[in-house]
Amino acid sequence: MPSDVNRRSTRSRVTSAVTLQQVARDAGVSLATASRVLSGSDRNVKQELQDRVLEAAARLRYVSNAPARALVQSTTSLVGLVVHDVRDPYSAAVTSGLMEVARDHKLLVMVGPAYHDPALQTEYVARLRAQRARAIVLAGSGFTGGTTELAREVEAFTAQGGRVIAVSHEGLPVDTLTPRYRDGGRAVARHLASLGHTEAGVVCGPTGLVAVQERLRGFVEAAAELGLTVLDKHCVEAECTRDGGRAATIRLFRRAPELSAVFALDDAMALGVLAALRDDLGRMVPDDVSVIGYGDFPLAEDVTPSLTTVHLPLEEIGRRALSLALGDAPASPRQLTVPTRLVVRASTAAPHPHGS
Amino acid sequence: MPSDVNRRSTRSRVTSAVTLQQVARDAGVSLATASRVLSGSDRNVKQELQDRVLEAAARLRYVSNAPARALVQSTTSLVGLVVHDVRDPYSAAVTSGLMEVARDHKLLVMVGPAYHDPALQTEYVARLRAQRARAIVLAGSGFTGGTTELAREVEAFTAQGGRVIAVSHEGLPVDTLTPRYRDGGRAVARHLASLGHTEAGVVCGPTGLVAVQERLRGFVEAAAELGLTVLDKHCVEAECTRDGGRAATIRLFRRAPELSAVFALDDAMALGVLAALRDDLGRMVPDDVSVIGYGDFPLAEDVTPSLTTVHLPLEEIGRRALSLALGDAPASPRQLTVPTRLVVRASTAAPHPHGS
DNA sequence: AGCTGGGCTGAAAGCGTTTTCCCACGACCC
């Protein structure tokens, strides 16, 4: 075995990476043979040479240069994921599910937060296109409008052979995966009606978001059918945070102190609803007021009382999105859905008799 | 302008990506000139040619092939981040901070969860090395031992010119960034002592984790100095979750019902402590018992009562880690620290007079 | 014995960039 290799691995400030050429030389074979052994080609290589190559590669801690590989194979093992904000538990759940699949396929995941900014999202897709990512999952929660630049960029990406899956988006010419938000809203109405509630208030997020619109719509539709009264003025809008929910609840009960149930269109807001009822309004949940959230984020189970809410299978969405992205491209964009499901916990109960 | 370019952009199932060669041809210049214009070279190019190239590039929606670029420049715009679990709020905070810096430098971030598994971590570093990532931040929270394979891999990465920053790790030959956990523990003891507490219990996470050990150590040291009694048997260990904290608290108060203060070594556990005191033990916080957490995760402010806890500047750690990684490599590995800080909220108060 | 064919190996092309090197062209100076 040649000794110049050893010399190079001794003490220099920065050695450049070990190349396949070096492995080949070290094993006494040609570049081609080394490549065949290490890149899992279908060509046979005699056992002895194989061993020599593997041994040399291990000794030098060789890992193949992915960019070089990408260049010749014109495909990478990279996938991109665009989320709203990595700190947001919804984004985190989708990410986690997606990474599970990524690991099975030995793919690396590039994650980028878009903070609900279409321009950021577009820029990010462009950079993923430059990287020749194999697939992109857009899970930054869809806004209505402002997506034509994004659509252009997505088109350029798919044109060069990349696959894109959008979650809860609309207006993109790609496969789209959407939770059945409306079903969840309907289930909430059914649940409240079946408990005997006759009137409910809604604490609502920004109505510009598709997800919010759909949740509300399902709820209102079903409520109407079931005789559950939901007045427009009992539907207060606020920021999609705990504080937003709290403030909204205070406003809501100032207008309608007699309400026996509140539906928060998001779990974070539901937390605020609980806080407001307990700390600001002195109402017991669920004895005086029932509270329902939407999303079923990890803490929903842990708060007191534990939160009745609509479960979104976010990890499943992440898994499914990437699985789809790695499968064959369909002839034309598909609209796919995932089910939502009401999870009844301790924050809902029959209304207090004195109320009605 | 040649028309074969237009033809190619019409309707074929999968067009391969636009290349610089095509842009050059389209602009009527050489490959070299096109490259100089688009890659921000320092060579001058006459204004007219520049315009032609830029116009062609925009028209074709050209983005340069990052792998090809990486090959020739032998550097990429990719950085790797290893966390424990993307769903974990601590990991998320570090990630978020790091991504901020990444965006400023136009870097893409590859995130991988290691789930406290050294082997996974090692494999991940190897794959990032293959990608020729520019830097890696290891923020998967350090375990004691089992890291020699990881160290090897990290060394191979730095040998090929990559930079590595470890957060809360030990035993790696790279710059290490660690919160001053012990200071935080000391501050907790001081706070409790100054409120007049004379004895405290501890709800403790897995003692195998460096972070846990240090937090506890600082607390115990300072407690001893200040005359705050912390008996070994009042130090109960459990899983680092809400449920773990809850169960541990019940055990703790069965042994020592007279305790006026509990220090949970992690906020998630502190939530469990609050739940146990309220729901299982019927104690008021902070009137009957003071509770302190550690970590200051986003919800600490939102629970009731809001949680006094030790703030870890996780986003700052993320930012700083990547900034360090992008800076010059020091002659020898540095040990860097970030401050921790007690945040006093509503879960701590002077002990109830009837107790002492 | 001479040929054929199968099984392996190695030389070389090519992937899309950046960058070096060389050349042409004016301007400038003596």
Added chain:
DNA sequence: GGGTCGTGGGAAAACGCTTTCAGCCCAGCT
């Protein structure tokens, strides 16, 4: 007016890999 320099453009090499293609060797057949 001829050399020298500076400026800007293009040809070609190089990056590290995969893969095609040609070549070698030996077994098997006629």
